Amino acid sequence: MRPTSLVITVALLGLGDLSFATAQARSPTPAAPAPGSTAAGPTHVLLAPDAIQWQPIPRDWADGPPPPGFTLGQSEVAILYGDPTREGEPFALRIRSTPGSQLPPHWHPIDENITVLSGVFCVGVGDKLDPSACQDMPAGSFILMPKGMHHFAVAKGDVVQLNGVGPFKIHWVR
Structure with missing residues (x-):
């Protein structure tokens, strides 16, 4: 790899890391689910007929x-x-x-x-x-x-x- 190509590659990788870090910093933190709510949380529901x-x-x-x-x-x-x-x-x-x-x-x-x-x-x-x-x-x-x-x-x-x-x-x- 030529020195110029190496410098450009390193610079692009650095910009990619910077934009990823910036995007993560700007991402809102999800709100906590309301008390008693099952819809907002990361959960699943399994109900057998006799459990209904x-x-x-x-x-x-x-x-x-x-x-x-x-x-x-x-x-x-x-x-x-x-x-x-x-x-x-x-x-x-x-x-x-x-x-x-x-x-x-x-x-x-x-x-x-x-x-x-x-x-x-x-x-x-x-x-x-x-x-x-x-x-x-x-x-x-x-x-x-x-x-x-x-x-x-x-x-x-x-x-x-x-x-x-x-x-x-x-x-x-x-």
Whole structure:
């Protein structure tokens, strides 16, 4: 190698090291995760079916009681990951309902990404629960309900998984 080439190579390597060090010095330090948050930390979640904990759907997820005249049945939720009520936090949850349960027309302030895991989930769009407008979605189906879209559902022995970014809230169409 010629002396001039050697000097240029050493100079370029030095500049590369300097720019790398400068970039590292400017990189922000990640914020500590919020207490109780699982989404922000470098973690993974492994849940076997028998480890999933089911509970009643929290009443404070809805803006009051549902409109009268609907067969609500029994629905339970299992929060798999994250905190659905926390602003900006990714979450995954499952909902299972007794067959025939009706979910009155409602909407959410976030997009809902729904996967039907078992049974049949009948879902429709609109301000009134209309069984003729309800579409049966069998296990393996995917549904996207954009934020603000009025929709309803009738459970047919289903378990659905909902993924989104909080805050998850149910607003009844009245």
